[in-house]
Amino acid sequence: MLYLKKYFTEGLIQFTILLSLIGVRVDLDSYFNNQLPPLREIILGPSSAYTQTQFHNLRNTLDGYGIHPKSVDLDHFFATRRLLNQVRSLDHLRVPSTELSAWLVHRDPETVVSATSQSGPSIALDNGGSLEDVNNSEASAMRGAGSASETTYSLSGEDSQGAVAPEDSQEQGERESSDDLSKEDIDLIDILWRQDIDLGAGREVFNYSNRQKESEADKPNEENEEAGGREESWRNGLNLQAVQSQAQVDGETGESIPEELTSLGAQTSLSLQECLRLLEATFPFGEESEFQATGSTSQLRPSTEEAPSTSQGITLQSPLPQSDTPLDLEQQWQDIMSIMELQDMEVNNTAVNVSMNNDPNNNNASTPESVPIGSFGLPRSTLINQDVSLHQASLPSCSQDFPTLFNPELDSTGGQQPTLVRVSSSNSSNINSTFGATNLTGLFLPPPLNSTTNLTTTPVLPDPFSSLLEESMLDEISLLDLAMEEGFSQAQASQLEDELDSDSGLSLDSSHSPASPSNSETSCSSAASSSSTSATFSEEGAVGYSTDSEAAAAETEEGAVGGYQPEYSKLCRMSYQDASKFHGIPQLESVNHNHTYNLPLASSYSERSQLSASCSKKGRDKQMQQTKLQPPQDYADRQSSRDERRARAMDIPFSNEKIINLPVEEFNELLAKHHLNEDQLALIRDIRRRGKNKMAAQNCRKRKLDTILNLEQGVQDLQREKAQLLKEKMEYDKCIRQTKQKVQSLSRELFAQLRNEEGRPYSASEYCLQYGPDGVLLMPRNMTTEQSNKPDKKQKDKKK
DNA sequence: CCACCCTGTCATTGA
């Protein structure tokens, strides 16, 4: 059964991957969204520390303790979770697609999709609390890729939902006709924007809009209303100039907004986007882009020639008119680097989407890690022809490629080359293989450690990614270990994973450890035996533990016992958890005793013979010996509680169970029916009091224990989440580092290939590259921003 | 013998 499940799961995963590799869109979220609520919680369960869908909590949901640790339901539960987890891992691949949709946006300046609306969510993966939103946003972003009309500038909404909610409501109308905006609406939007700025959300947008505002003043013909123009420009070209805003001051409030994580999502995506834009501008591939490494004629093409070609495709250009935004591109470039350093934690891998891989022969040995420029999710048809040598214009990262894979539209637009080829070729080169493996792992490892078990425990199916995953996982794990704090080691994590995810590693006491839910055979059998047999000795693992069915059966046997038995069962179940839950808690680990409170107060010997199955094996053995060797009466006396003995001694005509569990009225009636002396009455009342107090004490202790266990679970969840976040961070760091290296190498190479009028190379110390909508500009370093803004600036289009 | 734990019991408190 389990095998079949795993087989199916693996097969499903691989099939899905294959589908996506061929370009078939696999939009898992679109399916899952139908099943929402919280898919994330369902899948990750305990990993969501805030919701604590935990082991016992789950049990509690079903009438207190509906699911026994050995129940098949648990097995099903874990299997389902694992399945969903794996499927979710596929879904995880889709995260990059978010970014892709953003790129598409810029094709049409009029219906531009805010890049941050997608990038925000994807970045927000680090935020455990917003995972669900992330998923939703991803799905919407995915759909948004197909239709730009769906796009929203929800960046603000991500960061400060409350403040931006009104915007969202207006959004549709605004997009359709910004002229319909009333002045009040615009003012409101402005206010909300400022609020977002103050909240640190998407200030780049506003900085840009501010710039835009300023520029609009110069060009009033762009928009009738200034605010409307701002909004439009904000919507259209927002974030493209984000980098510049890093070092800027809030234009509205004059505040200097520090770099904060609040807007990291937007910033990161922006920075990356900007970076990509720069790269694209640096090496603007055309449709027939030829990778001529030998091209050394350093003619700088006039920017005007380039504009038309770039505008027809998916371009990274700012929608702003060139004259409008004389940006300090050098500053942008520097800002990019600084941003990448500052935000190395939050980089969205997918921002660097590389899709050009058709010329692996162009791998340049001198720049092995050169950025695969021109391939950032751009269809080839839209690329600008450039003579700049393109080194290894292949997708270095599978993860970066997946967005393209999952986006049929992009594939179709750029579809000269099958995506499959890209992947394969990307894996062909050493660099790319490692790089791709890493990122692939990052994508394929949905939640942190789950994949570990999935991959390692399924040797049956050859996973095409197994090698990559394992290799990368070793890397990740080692890094993770280094990054681990508070002694949360990978081993613990894996153990945690084992315990929480599916294969519970209850190993304290084999006789008491519940069979692992994934171990279907054992768990099912034990569960079946324990649940089907009522109040009988079960196997070792089930000794002393009574299910509800047992309780029910016992209830039918002796009415008075009924009230008591469920408590016992619960407590036994609680004790059941002990072994597992205390595993890992040193101070509690020794608490491996039997907490079965089902030592019966039963008065009938037959009942006791069944129900008094002591929790410990020893106790049971002793008991068995006693039952064999001793007369029933002696045994009864020995096993009876003091109150029972007293009751017998006082000739109490009814059982202690009745005394204890009967309702007050019936109890009084019972007392009234029998003529009892004072001593008897006092004893009966004491028995009742003690009995009830005993149960109360048991309940109290159980609650205490549950509280402790819940806390432990919460700690584990948080630790797991922390590990996941650390892992993601490391992945992002790696991606950033690689991107930075590639950008730098590209820049160096570009310098090396540029020639001035005299045929001499430009000195990198004297000149710098600036990247604008028109292409790459070679600027003297001493040139100021204002000078660079001048139309007659030294601007040469790079042409090779 | 000691330490630790489990369990029952008592006393108290609050509902």
Add this chain to the structure above:
DNA sequence: ACTCAATGACAGGGT
């Protein structure tokens, strides 16, 4: 006033 649940504290017994 009574009942009951909850809980801290304590003691006895087991390991």
